[in-house]
Amino acid sequence: MKITLVNDENEFDTQAAWRVIGEILHNPWAVIGLSTGRTTKNMHLRIARIFQEYPFDLSNVTFFGLDEITNVPREYAGACYTMLRTELIDALRIEDRNFILPPTQSDNFDQECIRFQKALEYRGGIDLQILGLGWNGHLGFNQPGTPFESETWVSQMDEVLEARIRQETQTPPDIQLGGLTLGIKNIMQARKIVLVAKGESKAEIVRAMLRGPVTPDIPASVLQLHPNCEFLLDAAAAQYI
Numbered sequence: 642m643k644i645t646l647v648n649d650e651n652e653f654d655t656q657a658a659w660r661v662i663g664e665i666l667h668n669p670w671a672v673i674g675l676s677t678g679r680t681t682k683n684m685h686l687r688i689a690r691i692f693q694e695y696p697f698d699l700s701n702v703t704f705f706g707l708d709e710i711t712n713v714p715r716e717y718a719g720a721c722y723t724m725l726r727t728e729l730i731d732a733l734r735i736e737d738r739n740f741i742l743p744p745t746q747s748d749n750f751d752q753e754c755i756r757f758q759k760a761l762e763y764r765g766g767i768d769l770q771i772l773g774l775g776w777n778g779h780l781g782f783n784q785p786g787t788p789f790e791s792e793t794w795v796s797q798m799d800e801v802l803e804a805r806i807r808q809e810t811q812t813p814p815d816i817q818l819g820g821l822t823l824g825i826k827n828i829m830q831a832r833k834i835v836l837v838a839k840g841e842s843k844a845e846i847v848r849a850m851l852r853g854p855v856t857p858d859i860p861a862s863v864l865q866l867h868p869n870c871e872f873l874l875d876a877a878a879a880q881y882i
């Protein structure tokens with residue numbers, strides 16, 4: 642396992658940004674999976690800033706988000722589509738055809754899952770997947786208990802997140818909210834993975850992910866088995882390992 646430790650948040654964001662830029666320089670046709678949340682926000686802004694100062698060729702790079710909330714407006718500020726657009730995709734002037742995310746609204750999400758997965762396969766599969774770490778070890782929207790064999794699917798999101806999204810979007814209880822996500826199997830098929838975690842609140846789960854048993858109860862523990870996964874951690878997140 643490759644574990645990279647950095648001292649502070651500033652270095653963390655820079656290092657994380659360089660992982661994406663390095664991949665693009667190495668492979669101008671790269672297919673790169675992004676992850677949303679507090680951990681990756683500054684890293685996205687940093688990539689955008691570096692691009693503005695030192696532009697690099699992005700015409701053949703594909704970006705996608707590994708998960709999305711279902712049954713909310715795509716323009717909702719918490720939708721992965723809108724987060725990725727505002728934090729990174731628009732600033733990099735990525736063409737629509739090179740930014741892949743399933744819709745937030747559909748009559749047939751099973752079909753959307755297949756379409757999403759096929760679109761990535763069509764482009765040759767995932768070269769680099771950036772992963773955030775959920776508070777309980779979830780990856781994307783794959784909650785504890787998700788089988789390692791899972792492929793792109795719509796999961797039930799955890800109660801806390803669901804309550805927040807429901808309130809922010811004024812979604813009534815009869816409309817089901819879900820988390821469309823690459824499955825664990827799809828994630829494990831990425832050629833390279835960088836798991837990013839920062840802050841004290843992640844310290845316990847980082848330890849469980851790296852030092853505990855490999856188990857579906859902690860989905861991120863499966864990354865111990867990936868042949869090319871780097872764990873990028875700041876000192877606060879790494880304090881118990």
Ligand code: GLP
Pocket residue numbers: 676677678679680681708772773774775776780781782
């Ligand atoms: C959500 C997303 C995940 C992300 C996680 C971490 O659950 N679905 O893809 O990795 O949040 O979020 P944060 O970085 O805010 O802790």
